[in-house]
Amino acid sequence: xxxxxxxxxxxxxxxxxxxxxxxxxxxxxxxxxxxxxxxxxxxxxxxxxxxxxxxxxxxxxxxxxxxxxxxxxxxxxxxxxxxxxxxxxxxxxxxxxxxxxxxxxxxxxxxxxxxxxxxxxxxxxxxxxxxxxxxxxxxxxxxxxxxxxxxxxxxxxxxxxxxxxxxxxxxxxxxxxxxxxxxxxxxxxxxxxxxxxxxxxxxxxxxxxxxxxxxxxxxxxxxxxxxxxxxxxxxxxxxxxxxxxxxxxxxxxxxxxxxxxxxxxxxxxxxxxxxxxxxxxxxxxxxxxxxxxxxxxxxxxxx
Amino acid sequence: xxxxxxxxxxxxxxxxxxxxxxxxxxxxxxxxxxxxxxxxxxxxxxxxxxxxxxxxxxxxxxxxxxxxxxxxxxxxxxxxxxxxxxxxxxxxxxxxxxxxxxxxxxxxxxxxxxxxxxxxxxxxxxxxxxxxxxxxxxxxxxxxxxxxxxxxxxxxxxxxxxxxxxxxxxxxxxxxxxxxxxxxxxxxxxxxxxxxxxxxxxxxxxxxxxxxxxxxxxxxxxxxxxxxxxxxxxxxxxxxxxxxxxxxxxxxxxxxxxxxxxxxxxxxxxxxxxxxxxxxxxxxxxxxxxxxxxxxxxxxxxxxxxxxxxxxxxxxxxxxxxxxxxxxxxx
Numbered sequence: 001x002x003x004x005x006x007x008x009x010x011x012x013x014x015x016x017x018x019x020x021x022x023x024x025x026x027x028x029x030x031x032x033x034x035x036x037x038x039x040x041x042x043x044x045x046x047x048x049x050x051x052x053x054x055x056x057x058x059x060x061x062x063x064x065x066x067x068x069x070x071x072x073x074x075x076x077x078x079x080x081x082x083x084x085x086x087x088x089x090x091x092x093x094x095x096x097x098x099x100x101x102x103x104x105x106x107x108x109x110x111x112x113x114x115x116x117x118x119x120x121x122x123x124x125x126x127x128x129x130x131x132x133x134x135x136x137x138x139x140x141x142x143x144x145x146x147x148x149x150x151x152x153x154x155x156x157x158x159x160x161x162x163x164x165x166x167x168x169x170x171x172x173x174x175x176x177x178x179x180x181x182x183x184x185x186x187x188x189x190x191x192x193x194x195x196x197x198x199x200x201x202x203x204x205x206x207x208x209x210x211x212x213x214x215x216x217x218x219x220x221x222x223x224x225x226x227x228x229x230x231x232x233x234x235x236x237x238x239x240x241x242x243x244x245x246x247x248x249x250x251x252x253x254x255x256x257x258x259x260x261x262x263x264x265x266x267x268x269x270x271x272x273x274x275x276x277x278x279x280x281x282x283x284x285x286x287x288x289x290x291x292x293x294x295x296x297x298x299x300x301x302x303x
Numbered sequence: 304x305x306x307x308x309x310x311x312x313x314x315x316x317x318x319x320x321x322x323x324x325x326x327x328x329x330x331x332x333x334x335x336x337x338x339x340x341x342x343x344x345x346x347x348x349x350x351x352x353x354x355x356x357x358x359x360x361x362x363x364x365x366x367x368x369x370x371x372x373x374x375x376x377x378x379x380x381x382x383x384x385x386x387x388x389x390x391x392x393x394x395x396x397x398x399x400x401x402x403x404x405x406x407x408x409x410x411x412x413x414x415x416x417x418x419x420x421x422x423x424x425x426x427x428x429x430x431x432x433x434x435x436x437x438x439x440x441x442x443x444x445x446x447x448x449x450x451x452x453x454x455x456x457x458x459x460x461x462x463x464x465x466x467x468x469x470x471x472x473x474x475x476x477x478x479x480x481x482x483x484x485x486x487x488x489x490x491x492x493x494x495x496x497x498x499x500x501x502x503x504x505x506x507x508x509x510x511x512x513x514x515x516x517x518x519x520x521x522x523x524x525x526x527x528x529x530x531x532x533x534x535x536x537x538x539x540x541x542x543x544x545x546x547x548x549x550x551x552x553x554x555x556x557x558x559x560x561x562x563x564x565x566x567x568x569x570x571x572x573x574x575x576x577x578x579x580x581x582x583x584x585x586x587x588x589x590x591x592x593x594x595x596x597x598x599x600x601x602x603x604x605x606x607x608x609x610x611x612x613x614x615x616x617x618x619x620x621x622x623x624x625x626x627x628x629x630x631x632x633x634x
Contacts, residue, residue, distance in 0.1 A: 097497050097500050097503065100497070106498055113495070114488045114492060116491055117484070124481070125484055126499050130481045132481030133481045133485055135482060138482035138483070139476045187499065191499055191500055
């Protein structure tokens with residue numbers, strides 16, 4: 001059931017911008033989740049709540065533990081400690097495939113399309129509860145033909161929506177990077193998830209496709225799904241997210257609406273301010289060039 | 304040089320019982336490696352377990368032939384289960400190590416002096432083909448000009464090719480289904496399949512058991528067609544020759560392993576007959592200073608290896624494989 005976005009946003013805007021703040025209607029609740037790799041504490045989250053029916057962005061510098069947290073929540077990695085629940089059902093020690101069946105489906109930072117299967121076969125694979133996927137019934141087509149037809153028509157609808165219908169019969173390996181992102185998202189929708197978790201959906205996508213991808217992510221929310229995504233592209237975060245969670249060094253350092261978070265001093269310190277790879281303004285560039293020139297001159301004079 | 308006998312050897316073996324043994328082993332490997340991406344380097348072990356299951360049940364326990372076959376099949380399924388539980392959760396290469404080791408352990412156990420009372424030591428077991436032979440409807444062998452088979456061969460071929468056809472039919476039915484789609488997807492990327500709510504471990508186990516049972520069927524057929532089970536027949540070579548047959552025909556294609564086995568035996572027997580003739584007699588075609596007749600019996604394996612390398616370089620998809628499916632991987 002779609003949530004009324006305006007009222008949901010207002011409710012969120014009224015919340016304090018504290019790490020681990022309680023949400024009015026959380027779909028995911030996690031407590032004391034830790035994961036160490038050797039001596040490094042990759043994830044150390046005391047409390048996290050993901051609001052239902054809105055788009056939540058998870059941002060932070062490289063190595064902040066965003067993808068690790070994704071892996072832990074979806075059962076692809078096992079935490080050292082902690083408990084977390086999806087729709088009040090505990091997910092500790094639940095294997096990844098069961099997490100997906102419960103309605104919590106993720107995509108990957110490096111897209112995982114099945115390159116030697118066609119686009120439509122990739123899509124069909126996404127459907128759950130297929131009779132034809134059981135060993136003995138699969139031998140006789142009569143057991144699964146009707147369901148397969150139904151799955152195919154659903155897959156075709158999604159392919160049309162994501163503008164991949166022309167690629168239907170092509171091997172997925174022949175798709176471009178952006179199209180792979182689209183296919184992965186469309187395939188995840190075949191599972192009909194309540195919560196869809198996108199790991200860097202914009203990475204490696206050309207600017208033209210970015211706009212349509214943004215639209216697709218928004219449409220996921222508008223049809224009633226909850227979206228959680230990891231992203232470095234701050235424009236995207238500002239554009240489409242309703243709530244932003246900021247991680248640094250494995251911990252949640254701040255939360256809030258996009259506007260509030262971007263103005264938060266803790267966030268600027270931890271992430272935005274320390275943004276070494278940000279575009280330099282023209283003035284910065286001139287200053288830098290002058291500085292380098294001066295250094296070279298100084299060295300020449302010494303020699 | 305008697306070309307007639309070279310052609311006879313090549314064709315007789317290409318359609319003969321030995322090609323059927325390899326076809327069954329390779330069909331099993333095709334399900335493991337071709338469709339699911341499981342590296343089973345111990346197919347000889349599955350075959351040995353099938354063959355010894357049959358022989359022990361019939362010779363030691365005096366059970367009838369159908370029960371013996373059933374014991375052999377169940378034994379290979381159990382072997383798949385035992386090997387799969389600890390390794391299928393690990394990376395693919397662990398399965399390869401475990402299966403090759405298990406096959407060697409089994410071969411040594413079956414041939415050991417200590418287990419002679421059960422498995423018959425290095426001579427193995429025989430005397431279990433009474434029912435099998437009594438069912439033979441043929442009264443004599445056949446010579447069709449370019450190939451010839453004995454009465455026993457004809458019987459084995461009749462049963463064997465029917466079994467091969469049924470196994471191909473089963474493979475075809477499974478691989479066109481959503482079940483087969485999950486297997487092919489696991490071959491590409493396990494985590495993607497897991498993220499879509501499929502129990503990857505269960506599918507890999509089912510594939511390992513199915514391919515192992517078909518391999519076991521190959522072992523059972525091997526035992527019946529040569530009326531004995533000898534441990535040394537189930538060496539690692541057997542596995543790798545079966546892989547060669549699979550790759551010649553083309554992995555992940557229903558008929559690939561069958562045609563591959565026939566070509567494998569055509570070449571091995573034809574080359575064997577050619578070199579044995581070329582190096583024998585008073586004035587051999589190839590003088591003894593270049594190659595002796597003992598060397599001649601080995602040169603065919605060297606050529607086979609060379610052929611396999613050339614195949615992998617110039618036609619990695621085998622004869623039936625889809626170039627597009629393979630080429631994408633070479634990015």
